[in-house]
Amino acid sequence: MNDVRDEIDPAAIEGLRSRALDLAAEARSLIRQALSRGFTVKRKPDRSYVTSADLLVEQRLRALIQEWFPDHGVLGEEFPPWRPDAPFQWIFDPIDGTEDFVQRVPTFGSIIALHYHGQPLVGVLDHPHLDLCLSATHRRGTFRDGARVQLGDLAESAMDGSERLVLSARANFTRYRDDGSLFDALTRIHPNHRIYRTCYAHALAVIGAADAAVDWGNRVWDLAATRILVEEAGGTYATVQRYTSSGGATIYSAVFGRPALVARLVAELGQRANMPPAG
Amino acid sequence: MNDVRDEIDPAAIEGLRSRALDLAAEARSLIRQALSRGFTVKRKPDRSYVTSADLLVEQRLRALIQEWFPDHGVLGEEFPPWRPDAPFQWIFDPIDGTEDFVQRVPTFGSIIALHYHGQPLVGVLDHPHLDLCLSATHRRGTFRDGARVQLGDLAESAMDGSERLVLSARANFTRYRDDGSLFDALTRIHPNHRIYRTCYAHALAVIGAADAAVDWGNRVWDLAATRILVEEAGGTYATVQRYTSSGGATIYSAVFGRPALVARLVAELGQRANMPPAG
Numbered sequence: 059m060n061d062v063r064d065e066i067d068p069a070a071i072e073g074l075r076s077r078a079l080d081l082a083a084e085a086r087s088l089i090r091q092a093l094s095r096g097f098t099v100k101r102k103p104d105r106s107y108v109t110s111a112d113l114l115v116e117q118r119l120r121a122l123i124q125e126w127f128p129d130h131g132v133l134g135e136e137f138p139p140w141r142p143d144a145p146f147q148w149i150f151d152p153i154d155g156t157e158d159f160v161q162r163v164p165t166f167g168s169i170i171a172l173h174y175h176g177q178p179l180v181g182v183l184d185h186p187h188l189d190l191c192l193s194a195t196h197r198r199g200t201f202r203d204g205a206r207v208q209l210g211d212l213a214e215s216a217m218d219g220s221e222r223l224v225l226s227a228r229a230n231f232t233r234y235r236d237d238g239s240l241f242d243a244l245t246r247i248h249p250n251h252r253i254y255r256t257c258y259a260h261a262l263a264v265i266g267a268a269d270a271a272v273d274w275g276n277r278v279w280d281l282a283a284t285r286i287l288v289e290e291a292g293g294t295y296a297t298v299q300r301y302t303s304s305g306g307a308t309i310y311s312a313v314f315g316r317p318a319l320v321a322r323l324v325a326e327l328g329q330r331a332n333m334p335p336a337g
Numbered sequence: 338m339n340d341v342r343d344e345i346d347p348a349a350i351e352g353l354r355s356r357a358l359d360l361a362a363e364a365r366s367l368i369r370q371a372l373s374r375g376f377t378v379k380r381k382p383d384r385s386y387v388t389s390a391d392l393l394v395e396q397r398l399r400a401l402i403q404e405w406f407p408d409h410g411v412l413g414e415e416f417p418p419w420r421p422d423a424p425f426q427w428i429f430d431p432i433d434g435t436e437d438f439v440q441r442v443p444t445f446g447s448i449i450a451l452h453y454h455g456q457p458l459v460g461v462l463d464h465p466h467l468d469l470c471l472s473a474t475h476r477r478g479t480f481r482d483g484a485r486v487q488l489g490d491l492a493e494s495a496m497d498g499s500e501r502l503v504l505s506a507r508a509n510f511t512r513y514r515d516d517g518s519l520f521d522a523l524t525r526i527h528p529n530h531r532i533y534r535t536c537y538a539h540a541l542a543v544i545g546a547a548d549a550a551v552d553w554g555n556r557v558w559d560l561a562a563t564r565i566l567v568e569e570a571g572g573t574y575a576t577v578q579r580y581t582s583s584g585g586a587t588i589y590s591a592v593f594g595r596p597a598l599v600a601r602l603v604a605e606l607g608q609r610a611n612m613p614p615a616g
Contacts, residue, residue, distance in 0.1 A: 105499055161501070161546040163531075164443075164467060188443060219508075220384055222440070229498070229528035242521060249508035252442075253532040267440040 062175045063196045075180050075195045077126060078170050082184040082191060084122065085115045085152060085168040089159075089186045099160050107156040112136055115152035115168070123148050130172075135279050147173045149282035155255030164188050167257035171282035181283030183261050192264055192287055200291035202265060209266050209291040212316040216269075221319055223248040224259040224268040230275040234303045237274060237311075243330050244272060244323075260284045263315040264291055270315030270323060274299075281310055288314040296324050341454045342475045354459045354474045356405060357449050361463040361470060363401065364394045364431055364447040368438075368465045378439050386435040391415060394431035394447070402427050409451075414558050426452045428561035434534030443467050446536035450561035460562030462540050471543055471566055479570035481544060488545050488570040491595040495548075500598055502527040503538040503547040509554040513582045516553060516590075522609050523551060523602075539563045542594040543570055549594030549602060553578075560589055567593045575603050 092111035099109050116134045123132050124140070131144035135151050148171070153159050155166035164187035172180040177196075184191045192207070194200040200207040212221060223244070231241040245251060254262070256273060263271035264287045273281065285295040299311035313323045371390035378388050395413045402411050403419070410423035414430050427450070432438050434445035443466035451459040456475075463470045471486070473479040479486040491500060502523070510520040524530060533541070535552060542550035543566045552560065564574040578590035592602045 157501075161541075163541065163546050222436075227528060227530050228524045229530075232528060238525065241524070245507045245520070245524070246517070249506060249511060251506050251508075251532060252534075253530060255531075262440075262442065267442050 061177070063177050063179055066174065066179070066196075068198070071179060071195050071198065074172055075193060075198075078172060078180045078182045079191075079193060081119050081122060081148075081150070081170050082168055082182045082193075084118060085170070086184055086186040088115050088118060089153065089168070093162070093187070107160055108136065109153070109156060109160060111159070112153045112156055116150075119148075119150060119152060119170075133279065135277070145175050146179075149173060149279050151257075151279040151282075154257040154280060158255050162187075165254045165258035167261070169257055169260075169279060169283050171279075171286070173282065178282065178286035181286040183257055183264070183283055183287065185258060185261065188258070190261060192261055194283075194287040194290040196286065196290075198290070200264060200287050207265055207291045209264070209288070209293040209316060212269050212318045214318065217319060217322060219248070220250050221248060221270075222268045223251040223270055223272065223319075223323075224254055224262050225251055225272040226256075226259075226274040227253050230273075233275045234309050235301075237299075240274070240327060240330055243326065247326060248323075256280050260287070260314075263293070264288055266291075266316070268315065270313060270319040272311075272313050272323060272327075274311045276310050276312070277307060278310065281312055284312070284314060293317060294320045296320060298324055298327050340456070340475075342456050342458055345453065345458070345475075347477070350458060350474050350477065353451055354472060354477075357451060357459045357461045358470075358472060360398050360401060360427075360429070360449050361447055361461045361472075363397060364449070365463055365465040367394045367397060368432065368447070372441070372466070386439055387415065388432070388435060388439060390438070391432045391435055395429075398427075398429060398431060398449075412558065414556070424454050425458075428452060428558050430536075430558040430561075433536040433559060437534050441466075444533050444537035446540070448536055448539075448558060448562050450558075450565070452561065457561065457565035460565040462536055462543070462562055462566065464537060464540065467537070469537075469540060471540055473562075473566040473569040475565065475569075477569070479543060479566050486544055486570045488543070488567070488572040488595060491548050491597045493597065496598060496601060498527070499529050500527060500549075501547045502530040502549055502551065502598075502602075503533055503541050504530055504551040505535075505538075505553040506532050509552075512554045513588050514580075516578075519553070519606060519609055522605065526605060535559050539566070539593075542572070543567055545570075545595070547594065549592065549598040551590075551592050551602060551606075553590045555589050555591070556586060557589065560591055563591070563593060572596060573599045575599060577603060577606050 097111040130146040131141035151169040159166040167185040170182040231237040262268040294317045295314040376390040409425040410420035430448040438445040446464040449461040510516040541547040574593040
């Protein structure tokens with residue numbers, strides 16, 4: 059199979075991974091400073107939170123990327139895209155789960171990804187308060203600190219209602235359009251669920267502490283690191299919905315984790331929703 | 338108002354709090370050892386998990402209590418009650434959230450309470466992996482490490498759907514009898530929710546990182562520390578359901594947190610369920 063990412067020299071990929079981890083370490087350091095020294099909090103028009111720490115971290119990472127890779131693009135939550143047509147695109151969310159960050163609930167984190175011609179090359183999820191950092195690179199595996207992450211599959215017999223699912227809050231299922239009935243169906247079929255914010259929920263599915271995750275109604279930076287982290291760990295990732303919101307934003311919903319449960323969830327969602335084609 | 342707990346000398350209460358914290362420290366030490374050295378895992382007939390660490394911690398805490406307070410009773414999850422008629426009862430869950438403990442999801446913790454003639458005198462919630470310890474004593478406040486916890490109320494205008502609710506998984510609402518419709522109603526009315534295991538969910542409501550918690554279908558040791566922690570922080574606690582399961586166990590459901598939201602939740606639940614009298 060032709061994969062555009064195979065054009066890039068493996069040693070170069072390793073260097074890019076190393077830079078992505080440098081960015082995560084810089085974000086972690088700034089986030090910890092903000093937690094100890096304090097930060098300001100505002101609510102955006104959509105009622106979501108933004109803090110001085112979100113802005114500071116995004117500005118700092120943008121500056122580092124522009125210094126290290128002047129011909130790469132940057133796509134982040136709080137500022138306009140930079141070089142949107144460049145083949146290499148850094149896509150990140152400086153603090154994912156800002157509401158939890160504001161409340162000092164430790165599940166927030168930084169999402170950092172590098173895509174090449176639209177395909178993920180490097181993905182990092184870092185949780186400064188939980189000391190949990192995951193990274194993946196194309197054809198080189200997923201790692202939790204120094205240890206390779208290998209995600210086993212789930213036997214059919216283990217999908218008896220005790221399977222562990224992490225999912226978005228119902229608010230995510232109704233934010234852009236009313237998919238609340240899908241939340242209701244998922245929580246009924248899979249009653250042993252947890253609800254965390256994106257970054258940590260993704261991490262749980264990557265390391266297998268949850269069997270799968272369903273994350274609904276996201277922007278591109280929320281999901282940019284997850285596909286490669288899951289796939290390089292041996293799991294599967296499926297975009298189950300993609301559409302343009304009334305505000306012009308592309309909204310993604312995804313299911314990922316252990317292959318057998320992902321397949322079952324995709325089928326369950328497909329039966330209940332008129333899903334547009336998604337890749 | 339006559340409160341049986343006022344019979345006890347305040348200095349004696351302080352000594353009991355100190356012992357409760359000693360028990361939590363001992364549990365924390367054993368749990369951390371188990372996490373680093375490993376532990377065995379079994380599933381009980383009800384499919385819940387029990388590990389060698391649960392058993393070890395409970396046995397150790399029982400031995401310490403019997404050594405320090407030979408005339409006190411002990412009620413724990415894994416072993417039969419000790420001196421069930423004694424006025425002082427230590428009630429604890431050595432590792433609450435065992436399934437998360439098994440998966441090393443850091444929201445598990447120890448719940449330790451001392452009741453006197455059925456009224457809570459001391460409550461402790463300790464999270465060994467999050468370094469988060471909460472304690473409360475009768476008429477002496479709730480503390481997070483050395484700092485007093487004061488739970489403000491929520492304005493009516495803030496209960497607009499963005500209020501933060503933590504609740505049990507749907508599995509808790511259907512474990513003993515089918516209260517699934519209550520889960521469905523709560524998640525619709527309060528879409529900005531999280532689902533964590535008991536111990537950490539309670540802690541979030543105690544410190545105000547969540548505005549309230551709804552915890553459904555619990556045994557006495559799950560809730561034994563929470564009432565005093567919430568009330569001494571300035572919040573309210575309501576037992577909204579209490580009944581005897583087909584297996585003979587008393588099952589409790591409770592709502593607690595910021596007073597205005599607790600009042601609203603109690604009313605919402607009351608409209609939807611035929612609740613037996615509860616205190």
